[in-house]
Every structure is written in structure tokens, then in C-alpha cells.
Amino acid sequence: MMLKGKKTILRYPKLSEAKILAKEVNKIEISSNIAVHRKKNTVKSEKKWIRTALKQNRKKQTVSFVVLDKTTKQIIGGCGFNTLRLKDKYAIAGWWLKKEYWGQGYFQDFATVLLDYGFKKLKLNKIDGHVFDYNLRSRKSIIKLGFKPEGVVRQNFIKNGVPVNEYLFGLLRKEWIR
Numbered sequence: 001m002m003l004k005g006k007k008t009i010l011r012y013p014k015l016s017e018a019k020i021l022a023k024e025v026n027k028i029e030i031s032s033n034i035a036v037h038r039k040k041n042t043v044k045s046e047k048k049w050i051r052t053a054l055k056q057n058r059k060k061q062t063v064s065f066v067v068l069d070k071t072t073k074q075i076i077g078g079c080g081f082n083t084l085r086l087k088d089k090y091a092i093a094g095w096w097l098k099k100e101y102w103g104q105g106y107f108q109d110f111a112t113v114l115l116d117y118g119f120k121k122l123k124l125n126k127i128d129g130h131v132f133d134y135n136l137r138s139r140k141s142i143i144k145l146g147f148k149p150e151g152v153v154r155q156n157f158i159k160n161g162v163p164v165n166e167y168l169f170g171l172l173r174k175e176w177i178r
């Protein structure tokens with residue numbers, strides 16, 4: 001499974017990539033902004049995550065991709081659908097990108113590929129995004145993709161011991177496919 005954008009490539013992670021993925025996701029600018037990061041990743045915990053992700057990908061319970069720079073073929077991020085309910089044609093998207101690549105169009109490129117995959121290949125009707133309130137950059141970038149704000153869920157998450165509000169964003173099939 002490999003999907004190509006103009007600047008990026010999306011494919012399933014490999015066990016051999018556990019070390020680099022753990023290192024990148026542990027960086028504070030990533031770990032503080034993503035819900036799935038609860039404690040410091042080790043190579044062992046990352047391998048476990050990859051094994052689970054590949055199994056769940058196979059069963060169509062999730063979609064988990066690594067994002068590669070199309071030119072260098074290096075890992076620059078990750079993205080996917082952590083929640084995937086095909087019966088409801090519904091998914092919740094998540095993503096991260098190495099800081100050196102922020103603000104250069106890589107995000108819009110791979111997110112477009114992921115959303116196309118969700119709406120066109122998986123035939124989803126709706127894709128949501130949940131963003132911590134302090135993550136202004138992510139809130140702005142998801143709006144740029146076309147998501148609509150749908151409200152704030154108060155103290156929906158405990159991050160590093162502190163309750164955080166989550167902003168909900170949603171994108172309907174009819175808004176994406178025109």
C-alpha cells in the first residue's frame with residue numbers, strides 16, 4: 001500500500017522504523033500536541049505500536065501511515081485514522097510532521113492524500129479532527145484544509161496531568177468531493 005502526493009509518500013510503517021519514529025514522536029512539539037502520546041516512547045513500545053497498527057490496518061479498524069519526503073524518501077511524519085467506523089462511514093484523522101517541515105506545504109500535501117483516500121477509496125461520509133485548544137497552529141491548518149469547527153468539548157483529555165479542552169472539527173464528504 002503506497003499513496004503519492006506532490007511532495008510526500010504515504011505507506012504503512014515498518015518494524016525497522018521503530019527507533020526513528022519513537023525519537024521523532026517523543027519531541028516535545030509533537031508529543032504535547034497529539035492525544036495518542038501518553039508517555040515517552042521506547043523502541044520496544046514503538047515496535048509494539050507498529051505491530052498493533054499493522055494488524056488493525058489489515059482488519060480495517062484503523063489506518064496508520066508514515067509520511068515520507070518524496071525526494072529524500074526519509075520519514076518526516078505520520079498520519080491516519082485512529083478511529084475508523086466503516087459502518088458509519090466515519091473516521092477521526094490524526095497527523096504530525098517533523099518541525100523542520102512545518103509551514104512549507106508538506107502538511108496540506110499529505111493531508112489531502114489521506115482525505116482523498118478516506119472519501120474516495122474508503123467511501124467515508126465524514127472525517128473529524130480533534131485538536132487541543134492550545135494548538136493554534138493545528139487549529140489554523142485544519143481550517144485551511146476545509147474542516148468546519150463544530151464546538152469545544154471541555155476538559156475532554158488529561159495531558160501531562162492537566163485537563164485540556166478539545167476543539168472538534170468536521171469535514172463532510174459533500175464538502176470535499178465537489
Ligand SMILES: CC(C)(COP(=O)(O)OP(=O)(O)OC[C@H]1O[C@@H](n2cnc3c(N)ncnc32)[C@H](O)[C@@H]1OP(=O)(O)O)[C@@H](O)C(=O)NCCC(=O)NCCS
Nearest residue numbers: 029030033095096097102103107130131136137138140141
Ligand atoms: C499540525 C501540523 C501537521 C501542521 O503542519 P504545518 O506545516 O505547521 O501547517 P500549515 O503550514 O499548513 O499551517 C499552519 C498555519 O498556522 C499558522 N500558525 C503558525 N503558528 C501559529 C500560532 N502560534 N498561532 C496561530 N497560527 C499559527 C501558520 O501561519 C499557518 O497558517 P498560514 O498558512 O495561513 O500562514 C504540524 O504543525 C505538526 O505536526 N504539529 C505538531 C503535531 C500536531 O499538532 N498534530 C496535530 C494534532 S491535532
